[in-house]
Amino acid sequence: MDRAFGLPLERGWPVRRLPSVRGGAHVGWWYSVRARRLVAYESAIERDALMMLDRDRQVVGLSSQPMRLCWRLLPGSGIYADQITHVPDVFVRYVSGAGVVLNCRRRAARSRQAEALLPATCAMAGWGYAVCVELDHVMASTLRWLADYRHSRYCSASLRQRVLNSCEQPRRLTELAAVDDPMRTLPAVYHLLFYGELQVDLRQPLSYASVVMRARS
Template identity: 35%
Template sequence: MRFESVLPVRGFQSYKGQRHLPGLWWSSTVGGHIGYESWLERDHVMLLDFDPSVTGLSSQPFWLFWAAENGKGISHAPDYFARRQDGSAIVVDCRPADRRKPRDWVKFDAARRACDLLGWDFRLVGTPDPIVVGNVRWLAGYRHPRHRLEPVVSTLRDVFAEPRLLMDGAGLAGDPIAVLPVLFHLLWQHELAVDLSVPMHAASVVSPEVG
C-alpha cells in the first residue's frame, strides 16, 4: 500500500467554538491539498512539503488497532505519512510537549513500535522553531510553479553562482518587484540556499544549494 497516496481515514471536522483550526495545505510536493487539524499540524505539513527529500505526503493515512492489557480496544490514526526519495518512510504525530497525556503516550508508543516493525521512522513533534517556521512560511507563499519564470530563473542562477546579498543579487537580476517572487521560489525549491535559522532580510546571503 502506497500510504503517501491514500485519502484520510477520517475527516477534518469544523464546528463553532472549536479550539483548533483545521484546514487544507496546498502541497507543491504532491500538487494537491493535504489536510491539517491545527496550526501546529499546518506548520509541520509545511515543513514536510519544504523538505527536499520528501516525494510523497498524506494526512491521517491509516488506523492502528490493538488491545490494551485489560482487553479494551484502542485505535490511533497518525497525523502524517511521508515517503522519501530513497523509498524510506516517516510517520509523524504532532502534539505540543505540554499537552502529551498518559493516554497519548500509549498511542505514540504503539505507533513507534509499529513503525519499527516495518522499518519506518517515527517522529513525535512539538512546536517547531519559530524563526525557521516564519522563514519557511514566507517562502511557501511562492511555492507554486507559476513563480518559476524564465529567463529570470537562469539569470538568478548566474547571479548567485557565488554567494551574494539577497537584495543586491535581486537588483542585478532585474526589477526586484519582478525578480523577488522567482528568487523566493528557487529558495523554496532548494535550488538556491539561505540560512533559515535567522530571520531573512535584505542582507541575507544567498548561495547555490550544495548537494
C-alpha cells in the same frame, strides 16, 4: 501489519472529518506540491510539518490522518485499556519507496500511549516513525511566507540558473533583485529560498538586507 508495507497510503484521504473549530483557527487544507493535491491539517504544527515536507525533494507523496490503528492489549501490559485506537497525523512516501509515519505534537503534549506503541507497530509494517514538534517562531513565519512561492511557475529554468549563478558569493537580497526585472527575480529568489537552493539565516527575520548565498552540495 506485515502486509501493510505496500499499501499506497500516501494516496488516501483522511479517515476522519476535520474538527469543527470556531473561526477555523489552525484547521484547513494545505496544497502540497509533493502530493499535487490538497492535504488536510488539524493544527499549526501539522500545517508546518506539511510545509517542511514540501521543501524535501525526496518526498513523492503524502497524506494526512491516513489510517486508524487499533491495539488490543493483554492484562499486565502497563497500559490500562482494553483497546487503544490512534489516527497518526501524516504518512510520507519517499522516492526510495520508504514510508514514514509522523505524529505532530507540542513538545509538552506528546501522547505516551502513541510513543510506546507506534514505533514498534510501524517497524512491523516496514515504516519509519517520527514526531514533529513546533518550529522556531521566526523560522516558521519566514517559511510560511516563502511557501507562497513554492509553485514552479515562479521560477523558470532560465531565471533559476541566472539567479543561482549570481549567488556564487553571498549577496544581499536587494542586490539580487537587480539581476533582472525585480517583479520576476524576487519571486524566483523566494522560490529558491523555500526549497533550499539558496540559503539565508532563517533564525533572523527576512528583509532586503538579508544575505543570501547559493547552497553547497
